[in-house]
Amino acid sequence: MPAKKKAKSSPKPSSTKRAKLRVLLADDEILFRDVIKDRLTMERDIEIVGEADDGAAAIKLARQLKPDVILMDINMTGGMGGVEATREIRKSLPKVKVLMLSSFTDEVHVMEAVQAGALGYISKRLPTHELVRALKTFAEAGTMLPQPVMHRAVNRLNAASRLGETGLGELTQTQMRVLALLGEGKSNKEIAEELGCNVKTVKNHLNILFQKFDVKNRTEAVVRGIKAGLIAGR
Structure with missing residues (x-):
C-alpha cells in the first residue's frame, strides 16, 4: 500500500498579540480632550478607557480602571489640579x-510634577501627531522630560537636598523661584511679574527667605544661596 502522506499543519497564529495601551484622559478643557480623543482613537494600539475633567475624577477613574497611562493636565480649574491628583x-x-500635560515648560512646574510622581512632562502645544508619538515613546521608555528643563530641575532637586545638609531648612517651590530670580538681579516688581503676584507677596517671601538664611538683605541671601549650591554664581 502506498504510504500515507503526512498532512502539513498550517502555521499557528501568533498568540503574542500585543495588548492595547490603555489611556485615561484628564483635562478640564472639553475641546482639547475631544481633539486628543479623536486622534488617539485612530491608533489601533491605543484604547481610551475613560475621561476626567478634574483631579478628583481622575483619581476615582484611575482606581476603577487601572489604566497604563494617564494623560494629566497640570492645571484644572474648578477642582483638584493635576499635581495633587498625581x-x-x-x-x-x-x-x-x-504623563503630565502643560502649557508651561519651566523647571518650576516640571519639578512640581516630578516630585508628585509624574514620570513624563510634555507641552499641550504639541501637534496631535507629535503628542501621539510622545505618548507611545513614554509608554515604552517610562520617562519623558524636556532635556534642558530636566537638567535644571535635577540640579534644583539636588540643591534642595543639599539645603537640608547645610542646615538652612527647606524651601518651597515658590521660595526657590524667588531665590533664583534674586540671583538674576531681578527687582521686587520684576519678581512679582514673573510669579504673577503682587509686590507685597514678594516681600513676604523675601522676609521668610531672610529668616531661613539668617541674613539681613537680598545680597546676603544670594551669597548664601550660591554657597549652598542653590543658585549659580553670576
Whole structure:
C-alpha cells in the first residue's frame, strides 16, 4: 500500500498579540480632550478607557480602571489640579504612569510634577501627531522630560537636598523661584511679574527667605544661596 502522506499543519497564529495601551484622559478643557480623543482613537494600539475633567475624577477613574497611562493636565480649574491628583494616584497605584500635560515648560512646574510622581512632562502645544508619538515613546521608555528643563530641575532637586545638609531648612517651590530670580538681579516688581503676584507677596517671601538664611538683605541671601549650591554664581 502506498504510504500515507503526512498532512502539513498550517502555521499557528501568533498568540503574542500585543495588548492595547490603555489611556485615561484628564483635562478640564472639553475641546482639547475631544481633539486628543479623536486622534488617539485612530491608533489601533491605543484604547481610551475613560475621561476626567478634574483631579478628583481622575483619581476615582484611575482606581476603577487601572489604566497604563494617564494623560494629566497640570492645571484644572474648578477642582483638584493635576499635581495633587498625581500624588494621590501614585501612592495607591504605583504602576500607573502619569504623563503630565502643560502649557508651561519651566523647571518650576516640571519639578512640581516630578516630585508628585509624574514620570513624563510634555507641552499641550504639541501637534496631535507629535503628542501621539510622545505618548507611545513614554509608554515604552517610562520617562519623558524636556532635556534642558530636566537638567535644571535635577540640579534644583539636588540643591534642595543639599539645603537640608547645610542646615538652612527647606524651601518651597515658590521660595526657590524667588531665590533664583534674586540671583538674576531681578527687582521686587520684576519678581512679582514673573510669579504673577503682587509686590507685597514678594516681600513676604523675601522676609521668610531672610529668616531661613539668617541674613539681613537680598545680597546676603544670594551669597548664601550660591554657597549652598542653590543658585549659580553670576
